[in-house]
Amino acid sequence: MDQMDLFAHIKHIPLLSSRLSTGLLAGNYRSVFRGPGLEFDEVREYAPGDDARFIDWNVSSRMGTPYSKTFREERELHFFILLDVSASVQLGSGRSRKLDTACLTAALLSYAASRNNDRVGALFFTDRIEKYIPPDKGDIHVARFVQDMLSLQPQGTGSDLALGVRTAQEMLTRRGICVILSDFRVSGGWKELSLLGRRHDVIAVKITDPLEYRMPARGYVELTDPETGVVVRGKTGTKGFRKEYTDFWEAQDLYWRRQCRRRSIDSLTIDTEDDPVEKLLAFFDRRKKR
Amino acid sequence: MYSFETPEYLFLLFLLPVAVFFRHFWKKRGGRIPFAVSLWNREYFQPGNSLAGVIAFLSHVSFWCSLGCIIIALAGPGIVRHRKVFLSRGLDMMIVLDLSPSMAAQDFAPDNRFESARQVIKDLVQRRENDPIGLVTFGLEAALRIPPTVDYDMVLQRLEDLRILEMGDGTAIGMGIAVACLHLQQSTAGEKVIVLITDGENNAGAILPEAAAELAAGLGIRVYAIGIGSEGEVPLEYTDPATGKTYRGQFVSGFDEELLVAVAERTGGKYFSSSSQGTLEAVIRTIDSMESIEKRVSIQTETEEKYRTWIAASLGCFLLWFFLSRLVLKEVW
Amino acid sequence: MIRHPQLLYLLFLPVILVPLMIAGYHQGLKTLQTFFGRWRADILKETYVVKYFFAGLGVFITLLALILSLLGFQGKKRIEIAEHQGTDIVFVMDVSRSMLCEDVEPSRLGKAVDLAAGIIERNPGARFAVVIFKGEGVKTIPLTEDIKAVTGFLDILNPSLLSAPGSNIESAIHRALESFTDREQRRKIIVLFSDGEALSGDLDAAAVKAVEAEVLVLSVGTGTKEGGRIPLEGGTYVTDSGGKEVITRLHQDTLEELALKTSGMYLPVSDPVFFTRISDVTEGKGSLPEFKTRDADAYRSFLLVALGGFCIFLLARIRRWKNIS
Numbered sequence: 021m022d023q024m025d026l027f028a029h030i031k032h033i034p035l036l037s038s039r040l041s042t043g044l045l046a047g048n049y050r051s052v053f054r055g056p057g058l059e060f061d062e063v064r065e066y067a068p069g070d071d072a073r074f075i076d077w078n079v080s081s082r083m084g085t086p087y088s089k090t091f092r093e094e095r096e097l098h099f100f101i102l103l104d105v106s107a108s109v110q111l112g113s114g115r116s117r118k119l120d121t122a123c124l125t126a127a128l129l130s131y132a133a134s135r136n137n138d139r140v141g142a143l144f145f146t147d148r149i150e151k152y153i154p155p156d157k158g159d160i161h162v163a164r165f166v167q168d169m170l171s172l173q174p175q176g177t178g179s180d181l182a183l184g185v186r187t188a189q190e191m192l193t194r195r196g197i198c199v200i201l202s203d204f205r206v207s208g209g210w211k212e213l214s215l216l217g218r219r220h221d222v223i224a225v226k227i228t229d230p231l232e233y234r235m236p237a238r239g240y241v242e243l244t245d246p247e248t249g250v251v252v253r254g255k256t257g258t259k260g261f262r263k264e265y266t267d268f269w270e271a272q273d274l275y276w277r278r279q280c281r282r283r284s285i286d287s288l289t290i291d292t293e294d295d296p297v298e299k300l301l302a303f304f305d306r307r308k309k310r
Numbered sequence: 311m312y313s314f315e316t317p318e319y320l321f322l323l324f325l326l327p328v329a330v331f332f333r334h335f336w337k338k339r340g341g342r343i344p345f346a347v348s349l350w351n352r353e354y355f356q357p358g359n360s361l362a363g364v365i366a367f368l369s370h371v372s373f374w375c376s377l378g379c380i381i382i383a384l385a386g387p388g389i390v391r392h393r394k395v396f397l398s399r400g401l402d403m404m405i406v407l408d409l410s411p412s413m414a415a416q417d418f419a420p421d422n423r424f425e426s427a428r429q430v431i432k433d434l435v436q437r438r439e440n441d442p443i444g445l446v447t448f449g450l451e452a453a454l455r456i457p458p459t460v461d462y463d464m465v466l467q468r469l470e471d472l473r474i475l476e477m478g479d480g481t482a483i484g485m486g487i488a489v490a491c492l493h494l495q496q497s498t499a500g501e502k503v504i505v506l507i508t509d510g511e512n513n514a515g516a517i518l519p520e521a522a523a524e525l526a527a528g529l530g531i532r533v534y535a536i537g538i539g540s541e542g543e544v545p546l547e548y549t550d551p552a553t554g555k556t557y558r559g560q561f562v563s564g565f566d567e568e569l570l571v572a573v574a575e576r577t578g579g580k581y582f583s584s585s586s587q588g589t590l591e592a593v594i595r596t597i598d599s600m601e602s603i604e605k606r607v608s609i610q611t612e613t614e615e616k617y618r619t620w621i622a623a624s625l626g627c628f629l630l631w632f633f634l635s636r637l638v639l640k641e642v643w
Numbered sequence: 644m645i646r647h648p649q650l651l652y653l654l655f656l657p658v659i660l661v662p663l664m665i666a667g668y669h670q671g672l673k674t675l676q677t678f679f680g681r682w683r684a685d686i687l688k689e690t691y692v693v694k695y696f697f698a699g700l701g702v703f704i705t706l707l708a709l710i711l712s713l714l715g716f717q718g719k720k721r722i723e724i725a726e727h728q729g730t731d732i733v734f735v736m737d738v739s740r741s742m743l744c745e746d747v748e749p750s751r752l753g754k755a756v757d758l759a760a761g762i763i764e765r766n767p768g769a770r771f772a773v774v775i776f777k778g779e780g781v782k783t784i785p786l787t788e789d790i791k792a793v794t795g796f797l798d799i800l801n802p803s804l805l806s807a808p809g810s811n812i813e814s815a816i817h818r819a820l821e822s823f824t825d826r827e828q829r830r831k832i833i834v835l836f837s838d839g840e841a842l843s844g845d846l847d848a849a850a851v852k853a854v855e856a857e858v859l860v861l862s863v864g865t866g867t868k869e870g871g872r873i874p875l876e877g878g879t880y881v882t883d884s885g886g887k888e889v890i891t892r893l894h895q896d897t898l899e900e901l902a903l904k905t906s907g908m909y910l911p912v913s914d915p916v917f918f919t920r921i922s923d924v925t926e927g928k929g930s931l932p933e934f935k936t937r938d939a940d941a942y943r944s945f946l947l948v949a950l951g952g953f954c955i956f957l958l959a960r961i962r963r964w965k966n967i968s
Contacts, residue, residue, distance in 0.1 A: 108346035113680040120682075147350070179350045207351040231345075231678070238674040239640025240366060244342040250354045252347045255362035255639055268355045322950075332961050340963035343678045377953050380709070384946045395828050397728070402788075440826045442787065457789035460824050461772075464785045493789045498768060610828075617942060618713065624949075625709045629656070632702065636663060642671040643698045643960065 315386025450478025482515030701956030778807025813844025
């Protein structure tokens with residue numbers, strides 16, 4: 021899938037997103053996303069039945085009668101996307117790059133969030149911060165964000181997740197939902213993720229490729245990692261080599277899942293061969309049921 | 311000695327490590343497939359050592375060897391040999407050896423007179439470079455064993471084949487000298503020499519030693535006469551080659567010194583007497599040094615070209631590389 | 644021309660290479676497409692076909708050039724003047740039983756001895772040696788100026804001197820070559836007397852050895868094409884197992900071939916100017932050159948081409964093609 025295909029695809033996203041948001045997210049938005057809760061609304065005269073804990077003593081003493089604080093649910097959430105655009109994400113062995121799938125997912129989610137009147141913001145990172153899009157409302161903003169996302173030419177190659185998460189935490193002044201889209205071939209960042217998870221609802225979406233866990237049986241190749249320059253030589257046709265490869269990456273994946281669970285971060289894996297809409301629907305369905 | 315016709319080409323070998331660097335170690339080299347195999351700055355996938363790795367190493371080695379061999383072949387390798395070519399004719403030497411039974415007398419260490427004589431003749435042959443040497447033996451009669459030749463291997467071979475008494479029981483010194491003279495007659499050599507080794511008195515043959523000496527003198531041949539044997543009674547032991555019977559006994563030795571002196575002096579040669587292995591050696595050395603003539607020699611340089619070996623090696627390495635890379639590893643080019 | 648035509652079959656290698664290379668292209672493309680993904684399969688194919696073409700071209704050129712350089716194409720001839728100090732002649736006498744045949748006067752062997760004696764007589768100052776052969780060659784007289792020893796031996800030549808039956812020409816030529824010495828710069832000639840019948844041994848190997856040692860072979864075909872019977876003592880003749888008398892004939896083909904390969908010549912015994920022609924050779928007169936030419940192979944240019952092939956291959960592999968591979 022080249023960029024033109026992706027653009028064509030994204031044209032349909034508002035439609036798909038509406039299905040996502042109206043059909044699934046809209047009514048149950050708060051139940052799908054662990055809402056950060058309440059925001060202060062106003063102070064009114066105490067009415068019987070009000071929780072005594074919410075009596076605003078300062079106001080009460082000034083006015084002579086008891087006043088109590090009222091709260092309302094936070095309506096305008098910040099929906100924040102943390103997108104890994106490192107060199108490894110720009111690869112892909114199938115129909116598309118991992119980045120294409122990631123962009124598609126990001127676009128879907130942001131349109132859905134926009135439908136819900138949430139502010140959509142984003143941060144692109146590699147081994148540096150590539151671009152920051154401040155949270156804003158409206159479909160136009162989202163459209164511009166998607167445009168930026170597709171035309172971004174990353175300067176760095178690595179994937180410093182810790183840096184990305186730390187920056188996101190600084191940028192997100194209000195509590196919100198943070199979706200991390202990456203292949204998680206990253207370095208560390210677990211400590212930062214724990215911190216972020218304490219304040220925000222964090223969802224880690226891992227974008228994978230079919231060759232990620234299964235080496236194809238071919239001849240002797242010299243593979244080089246585009247981020248680190250690590251070179252791997254071997255005959256991919258041999259059983260031993262393929263087994264070592266699968267074992268290594270499955271162990272890495274297991275570790276990743278365990279780390280997410282430990283920090284009560286929801287994790288989702290989307291393969292480049294998968295349909296992101298289906299995956300997201302299934303994911304939210306699962307989440308709602310909890 | 312290994313040498314190169316155009317060693318300038320060998321400088322290309324310095325480019326080899328450069329090419330190896332660019333091909334295998336340069337950070338920006340091509341031929342690699344970008345593929346995420348590592349966590350950024352963390353663990354990375356590294357397969358263990360495998361047979362494929364060894365084969366790949368071998369294939370790379372053969373590739374670079376092939377290239378190296380081409381460069382060496384380009385430099386025109388060859389083995390240089392220097393060959394001595396004699397421009398002047400050496401002297402002709404005929405050795406006349408007594409094979410009478412008395413040569414079996416054991417007064418010469420370690421074996422007997424005959425073996426000692428054979429040993430010193432061998433030494434003499436091996437010290438000569440381009441002087442034809444022939445061999446005449448005598449007993450009751452005399453015969454040519456090998457005509458004067460520089461084919462020293464053959465001379466030594468014939469010398470080895472000699473047996474005591476095979477020319478009959480007798481001492482035909484005159485005949486020996488005469489036969490030697492006959493075969494030196496055609497020689498174009500400037501100097502002709504007969505080395506006579508005997509331990510007895512002339513007691514056989516139709517030609518007297520004096521007449522033979524006359525003949526030699528007429529042909530310009532010098533005779534060096536060596537009388538061997540110690541005085542007194544000596545034990546002897548020999549096997550008759552005709553009957554295979556072994557004879558043992560005591561024997562009073564003695565040779566006709568006057569005759570030998572006369573023969574030597576008549577021909578302008580010299581007489582030596584020798585009573586032991588050591589003195590015999592000394593005598594032969596003396597003759598050897600007396601009879602060395604000036605040699606004119608040119609050194610010829612011959613180069614045996616070796617480039618084909620290197621090309622063949624290169625081709626072999628190349629085919630090995632191709633086989634390993636293309637057919638065994640199925641490497642992506 | 645080509646000095647090693649037996650290596651021509653190596654040229655099959657580049658031919659075999661072509662299908663292997665084509666198979667390799669498809670293999671490589673498949674592998675690359677697996678790793679690079681379908682989303683850039685087209686651009687990958689466009690680049691890879693160019694890159695592979697150059698890599699394959701390099702390999703093909705190198706292999707072809709290496710083989711061509713091994714074939715030994717003749718380049719410039721180097722001329723070396725040879726100054727000879729004299730002549731060495733080795734007589735190689737066939738003493739097989741068929742040499743007793745009396746189709747030439749007095750017998751083949753007798754005629755050979757006569758001719759050899761004639762050659763000796765006409766070449767004063769030359770050195771002679773004698774090798775006789777039957778089942779194998781034997782050095783009997785080493786190179787010597789002592790003509791009396793040589794003729795004396797030739798006079799007693801007869802088939803019973805050697806016991807091994809047959810006519811091993813290869814062994815005989817080897818013995819003859821051993822007789823020569825490198826101590827002096829002399830013209831080296833082998834005069835082979837044989838009826839050419841039932842020759843055994845590797846004639847080519849012998850000829851190659853002779854050429855290496857810079858020895859000419861003059862072969863003399865003793866006998867006639869009509870042939871004759873082989874007499875035995877007592878007036879009878881040699882018979883085969885069926886009791887029929889054996890007729891032996893002159894086979895000059897092998898003798899001619901051997902002479903030709905060493906740039907010598909073949910002479911029949913009946914040649915009226917036999918000795919003149921022999922003298923032409925032994926004295927270095929006539930058509931045979933006094934200088935020797937040494938073939939210099941044109942191998943450098945091929946090797947340079949092979950090196951160029953390596954360079955093309957290396958460049959194709961080291962270069963990054965459109966940032967892809």
